[in-house]
Amino acid sequence: xxxxxxxxxxxxxxxxxxxxxxxxxxxxxxxxxxxxxxxxxxxxxxxxxxxxxxxxxxxxxxxxxxxxxxxxxxxxxxxxxxxxxxxxxxxxxxxxxxxxxxxxxxxxxxxxxxxxxxxxxxxxxxxxxxxxxxxxxxxxxxxxxxxxxxxxxxxxxxxxxxxxxxxxxxxxxxxxxxxxxxxxxxxxxxxxxxxxxxxxxxxxxxxxxxxxxxxxxxxxx
Amino acid sequence: xxxxxxxxxxxxxxxxxxxxxxxxxxxxxxxxxxxxxxxxxxxxxxxxxxxxxxxxxxxxxxxxxxxxxxxxxxxxxxxxxxxxxxxxxxxxxxxxxxxxxxxxxxxxxxxxxxxxxxxxxxxxxxxxxxxxxxxxxxxxxxxxxxxxxxxxxxxxxxxxxxxxxxxxxxxxxxxxxxxxxxxxxxxxxxxxxxxxxxxxxxxxxxxxxxxxxxxxxxxxx
Numbered sequence: 499x500x501x502x503x504x505x506x507x508x509x510x511x512x513x514x515x516x517x518x519x520x521x522x523x524x525x526x527x528x529x530x531x532x533x534x535x536x537x538x539x540x541x542x543x544x545x546x547x548x549x550x551x552x553x554x555x556x557x558x559x560x561x562x563x564x565x566x567x568x569x570x571x572x573x574x575x576x577x578x579x580x581x582x583x584x585x586x587x588x589x590x591x592x593x594x595x596x597x598x599x600x601x602x603x604x605x606x607x608x609x610x611x612x613x614x615x616x617x618x619x620x621x622x623x624x625x626x627x628x629x630x631x632x633x634x635x636x637x638x639x640x641x642x643x644x645x646x647x648x649x650x651x652x653x654x655x656x657x658x659x660x661x662x663x664x665x666x667x668x669x670x671x672x673x674x675x676x677x678x679x680x681x682x683x684x685x686x687x688x689x690x691x692x693x694x695x696x697x698x699x700x701x702x703x704x705x706x707x708x709x710x711x712x713x714x715x716x717x718x719x
Numbered sequence: 720x721x722x723x724x725x726x727x728x729x730x731x732x733x734x735x736x737x738x739x740x741x742x743x744x745x746x747x748x749x750x751x752x753x754x755x756x757x758x759x760x761x762x763x764x765x766x767x768x769x770x771x772x773x774x775x776x777x778x779x780x781x782x783x784x785x786x787x788x789x790x791x792x793x794x795x796x797x798x799x800x801x802x803x804x805x806x807x808x809x810x811x812x813x814x815x816x817x818x819x820x821x822x823x824x825x826x827x828x829x830x831x832x833x834x835x836x837x838x839x840x841x842x843x844x845x846x847x848x849x850x851x852x853x854x855x856x857x858x859x860x861x862x863x864x865x866x867x868x869x870x871x872x873x874x875x876x877x878x879x880x881x882x883x884x885x886x887x888x889x890x891x892x893x894x895x896x897x898x899x900x901x902x903x904x905x906x907x908x909x910x911x912x913x914x915x916x917x918x919x920x921x922x923x924x925x926x927x928x929x930x931x932x933x934x935x936x937x938x939x940x
Binding site: 532533534535536537538615616617618619620621623657659660662663666667669670673674676677678684685687688689691692695696698700 | 755836838839883905
């Protein structure tokens with residue numbers, strides 16, 4: 499494990515996000531992984547950034563990849579749970595897909611650090627992250643099922659070949675954030691609408707949007 | 720710089736892609752960066768994978784980040800050049816955008832290693848890569864200009880807010896490859912069509928596709 503060089507940015511011990519040591523460790527790790535790189539970050543540097551001893555960090559996480567796994571899990575937990583609830587809802591698939599995409603985009607953009615950028619680490623292909631990959635695959639499949647159902651609902655105008663695209667469109671906010679860009683409300687909305695438009699769902703989406711509002715209010719949170 | 724651990728995959732010295740030492744170095748580096756990680760790859764490991772001495776590698780590249788910069792440049796060079804040629808063409812913007820997106824998707828998918836996954840490295844935000852970022856920004860702007868023009872061409876049905884999405888849609892093939900997936904011809908075509916569909920360009924795209932074929936044949940390559 500490489501120690502951080504002298505050029506590392508100043509971190510702020512004890513001014514971390516979160517109310518528990520575990521949350522503080524995750525916040526510090528997310529900052530270091532996304533700003534200095536995963537391979538360049540040691541557990542010692544993470545402990546230092548939190549203002550605790552390395553031994554205390556190991557009380558919460560056995561190894562650096564356990565921290566990464568916890569962070570990755572956070573990027574899909576809420577969307578995965580929502581997808582599960584939506585799968586049984588009676589609303590049209592287009593409405594449920596819109597609601598899921600909007601929620602997912604909002605949470606990916608609201609996260610303090612752009613943890614989704616870590617999806618591209620080659621480390622994620624190893625056995626250690628098989629469980630995370632399986633969970634993310636389930637979320638991807640939820641998107642694809644909703645998209646396929648939404649396509650079927652509109653008949654001949656539907657674009658069946660595009661069913662894989664909504665999931666990928668949602669994750670473009672990770673790419674935009676990684677390029678240093680904010681994702682303003684207009685862009686978030688445009689991407690959410692694009693999720694339906696690529697499937698051939700035409701024109702004015704106000705009705706779908708309103709139905710998604712009602713659906714989400716009913717689900718509560 | 721960290722040396723590669725004992726668990727590294729077997730590489731094949733002297734069976735590299737490319738006919739020059741420089742090309743062989745780039746091929747080996749692309750493999751190591753995308754499979755072991757940039758931070759985990761030393762110039763020594765790259766030299767070893769090519770079957771040359773580290774000193775010989777330094778004859779071609781001054782440092783590891785010079786190799787990364789050259790690889791990144793390859794991901795946008797051809798698309799950037801095509802965008803430049805297309806900007807002066809008299810064809811409708813939708814046809815030029817379709818042609819650019821299709822070409823860019825094909826070359827991102829045809830590349831032996833998924834180098835675009837390296838866009839997400841925090842290292843790219845540093846001064847060292849300012850020139851690459853500027854070149855990629857110009858490509859992004861070419862997409863956005865063509866998209867905005869295509870939206871303007873179709874009047875009220877056009878979705879002006881979506882002009883930033885085509886560039887991001889094209890780069891989703893990097894995300895798909897990074898997840899270990901191939902991007903079959905059907906998926907590549909679906910993404911290319913989605914580029915126009917998100918802008919509100921409706922229905923049957925066969926005419927646009929044929930016009931793009933003619934345009935590309937005229938440009939030659």
